[in-house]
Amino acid sequence: MKVAYWPGCVSRGFTPELHGSMAKVAPLLDIELVELDRACCTGAGVIAEHNQELADTLNARTFALAQQVEGAAMMMNICSTCQGAQSECQERLDANTEYRNHVNTTLAGEGLSYEKGLTNKNFLWLLVEEIGLESLSARVKRPLTNLRVGPFYGCYIVRPRNRLGIDAEHPRDHYLDQVIEALGGTVIEYAGMRKCCGFPIITMNKEASLKQAGRHLGDAADAEADCLVTPCPLCHLNLDLQQPLAEKVVGRELDMPVLHLPQLVGLALGLDPKELGLGRHVVRPTSVIDWSTSVVGAAA
Amino acid sequence: MAEVHDRPPEQFTLRLRRYDPESGEAPYWDEHTIQLEPHRSVLEAILQAKDRFDGSIGVRCSCRQAICGSCGIRVNGEPALACHTHLDAAKSGAKDGVIEIEPMGNMPVLKDLIVDMDAVHWKKIRRVTPWLLAKQPVPEREYLVSKDSMVDVTQSMACIQCGACVSDCLAMEVDPGFIGPAALAKSYRFVGDPRDDQQFERLNDLAQDPQGIFDCTHCFKCVEACPKDVNPMGQIMRLRRIATGDHHIVDQNNGERHEAAVTGLVRNYGLLHEAELIPRSYGGNSWFAKFTPAAGKELLASFPVIIKGLLRGKVNPKIAVFGHKIPSSDLKSVQAIFDKIESRPERYELNLYITGEDEAPAPAAEPIAAGVTYESGGQDAPPTSPEGSVNQ
Numbered sequence: 001m002k003v004a005y006w007p008g009c010v011s012r013g014f015t016p017e018l019h020g021s022m023a024k025v026a027p028l029l030d031i032e033l034v035e036l037d038r039a040c041c042t043g044a045g046v047i048a049e050h051n052q053e054l055a056d057t058l059n060a061r062t063f064a065l066a067q068q069v070e071g072a073a074m075m076m077n078i079c080s081t082c083q084g085a086q087s088e089c090q091e092r093l094d095a096n097t098e099y100r101n102h103v104n105t106t107l108a109g110e111g112l113s114y115e116k117g118l119t120n121k122n123f124l125w126l127l128v129e130e131i132g133l134e135s136l137s138a139r140v141k142r143p144l145t146n147l148r149v150g151p152f153y154g155c156y157i158v159r160p161r162n163r164l165g166i167d168a169e170h171p172r173d174h175y176l177d178q179v180i181e182a183l184g185g186t187v188i189e190y191a192g193m194r195k196c197c198g199f200p201i202i203t204m205n206k207e208a209s210l211k212q213a214g215r216h217l218g219d220a221a222d223a224e225a226d227c228l229v230t231p232c233p234l235c236h237l238n239l240d241l242q243q244p245l246a247e248k249v250v251g252r253e254l255d256m257p258v259l260h261l262p263q264l265v266g267l268a269l270g271l272d273p274k275e276l277g278l279g280r281h282v283v284r285p286t287s288v289i290d291w292s293t294s295v296v297g298a299a300a
Numbered sequence: 301m302a303e304v305h306d307r308p309p310e311q312f313t314l315r316l317r318r319y320d321p322e323s324g325e326a327p328y329w330d331e332h333t334i335q336l337e338p339h340r341s342v343l344e345a346i347l348q349a350k351d352r353f354d355g356s357i358g359v360r361c362s363c364r365q366a367i368c369g370s371c372g373i374r375v376n377g378e379p380a381l382a383c384h385t386h387l388d389a390a391k392s393g394a395k396d397g398v399i400e401i402e403p404m405g406n407m408p409v410l411k412d413l414i415v416d417m418d419a420v421h422w423k424k425i426r427r428v429t430p431w432l433l434a435k436q437p438v439p440e441r442e443y444l445v446s447k448d449s450m451v452d453v454t455q456s457m458a459c460i461q462c463g464a465c466v467s468d469c470l471a472m473e474v475d476p477g478f479i480g481p482a483a484l485a486k487s488y489r490f491v492g493d494p495r496d497d498q499q500f501e502r503l504n505d506l507a508q509d510p511q512g513i514f515d516c517t518h519c520f521k522c523v524e525a526c527p528k529d530v531n532p533m534g535q536i537m538r539l540r541r542i543a544t545g546d547h548h549i550v551d552q553n554n555g556e557r558h559e560a561a562v563t564g565l566v567r568n569y570g571l572l573h574e575a576e577l578i579p580r581s582y583g584g585n586s587w588f589a590k591f592t593p594a595a596g597k598e599l600l601a602s603f604p605v606i607i608k609g610l611l612r613g614k615v616n617p618k619i620a621v622f623g624h625k626i627p628s629s630d631l632k633s634v635q636a637i638f639d640k641i642e643s644r645p646e647r648y649e650l651n652l653y654i655t656g657e658d659e660a661p662a663p664a665a666e667p668i669a670a671g672v673t674y675e676s677g678g679q680d681a682p683p684t685s686p687e688g689s690v691n692q
């Protein structure tokens with residue numbers, strides 16, 4: 001399946017292991033990634049906060065570029081925040097023809113135009129809805145047996161439900177659980193799994209921000225998770241990069257590895273932990289790597 | 301609908317969280333099975349349990365038609381009005397078929413399902429001066445206000461003060477002093493009202509407060525919780541937009557600087573230059589920000605994290621210093637979009653709450669579809685259309 005691929009900024013900046021692991025995993029799932037390297041940042045909600053029309057136009061430009069990728073079945077992203085920010089802009093653009101025409105007038109100088117109805121799916125949604133859980137299971141080479149994984153969804157990919165197309169038929173707010181199970185792992189439920197990581201206020205109220213991250217990590221530790229998995233690189237920054245500081249704020253040792261979704265999928269599909277960039281995390285995913293190498297050893 | 305209402309009564313089991321702080325006992329769960337038609341409300345089920353099995357169940361309610369806002373509770377962990385939640389829907393959302401009913405969160409429990417709204421919700425509402433501070437002189441007869449500007453504040457006026465958004469606010473969960481979604485939405489009702497005389501003062505107050513508009517984590521919980529589509533988070537974003545965009549309020553919480561940093565970095569690079577985000581959020585939107593005392597202090601505090609990131613290869617030193625960019629021809633196009641839109645005399649805002657999904661072409665007199673409000677900090681709409689202004 002060919003997709004117009006939007007990696008986002010952070011996956012190529014401060015969490016390069018996310019973009020890297022996606023590139024490794026894609027061929028194993030028969031996904032052909034055509035990178036939208038001309039597109040700009042979604043604004044992560046902040047540009048929309050500054051000027052709604054500006055955010056809508058910048059994202060319409062990205063959508064228009066995606067629609068130019070020949071043979072692409074849809075657009076795919078690997079960042080929950082991008083998904084949320086893009087869905088918000090797309091909701092307005094798709095709802096109102098006059099507004100869309102107006103935005104397209106700005107894009108016309110570049111010869112671009114956004115046509116209503118782009119399908120834009122996060123890798124998580126694509127895994128479940130396009131590849132399918134059964135097909136995913138069939139590709140597993142190293143089942144996540146005995147690995148206790150806490151899903152961390154991030155806000156932008158679960159709320160608001162209507163905008164994100166979450167309903168009984170598409171329980172997208174449960175897909176991480178389903179993927180963990182399809183890969184053979186055990187889902188660990190904990191209080192913070194659909195709460196905010198705190199990243200958006202890290203520069204405005206650092207203590208509250210880190211308290212959020214620290215509490216969720218602590219809840220997962222109390223539920224005896226071996227690691228967390230998230231589809232959001234911004235959540236990853238607060239949960240992994242900032243974890244040593246979060247430990248100080250909540251006054252407890254956390255030591256909770258946090259994996260990007262393609263990393264978890266890659267491990268189960270038999271990829272080497274190192275080539276998935278697992279050595280690049282601030283909190284070493286020792287429990288995960290020990291588990292994966294020992295299983296490989298047993299299989300050999 | 302008739303078909304639904306014809307369904308015979310069924311049995312529903314409720315699991316109620318019971319707690320009486322005065323008793324000195326710990327909270328506990330209580331189960332009751334009631335019999336009602338599936339389209340009836342969770343409130344009716346609670347009242348039947350109270351009537352038939354245990355008169356001591358504490359629940360607050362009044363109108364029973366989703367207008368008074370008295371019966372806010374949590375159903376299966378999610379905020380809801382008890383009178384506005386059908387039993388069949390509640391059952392289908394229950395994990396084990398038993399409808400779980402709890403009091404709202406973020407507020408102390410007075411008894412069972414009744415929380416202390418005075419201690420939290422109403423206190424925060426009073427915090428934002430929830431009344432009109434009229435422009436002087438007050439006209440002898442009435443104020444003349446454009447229809448658009450009043451339609452603009454109707455969304456925040458739809459609030460029924462049920463507290464569902466307060467109950468679920470994730471910022472308030474870690475920072476109870478946060479003014480919160482309901483009060484800030486109420487605040488927009490006056491900030492957006494052209495008759496109000498204190499727009500700057502209100503916004504300056506809310507921006508400078510460490511627990512004001514910049515303490516919202518943008519988690520969408522309140523958007524999802526609200527039974528009246530008030531979109532409190534959206535109102536908070538509008539408060540921020542008017543505070544920074546129209547009044548250029550530079551707050552002590554880095555709110556304005558953070559917004560300027562993200563917007564400015566995307567304009568300069570096309571992508572977010574993460575390493576610049578922290579220094580610019582603390583020290584201002586310039587490469588030299590890192591040498592300001594505020595940014596220096598923050599960078600020093602983050603030093604162990606930065607070093608660890610670099611050592612692990614998480615952060616590429618080249619990207620950390622120089623950032624990453626999109627190709628220069630594309631960057632020019634992106635910058636042209638910035639220039640064109642930011643030079644408009646008025647900002648556009650399409651509010652789907654007002655327009656809905658209207659695909660009908662707008663009348664010829666209005667180049668931009670109906671429902672695009674002229675957002676200039678609550679001022680009246682300009683006589684000429686924004687499209688016309690842009691084309692000048």
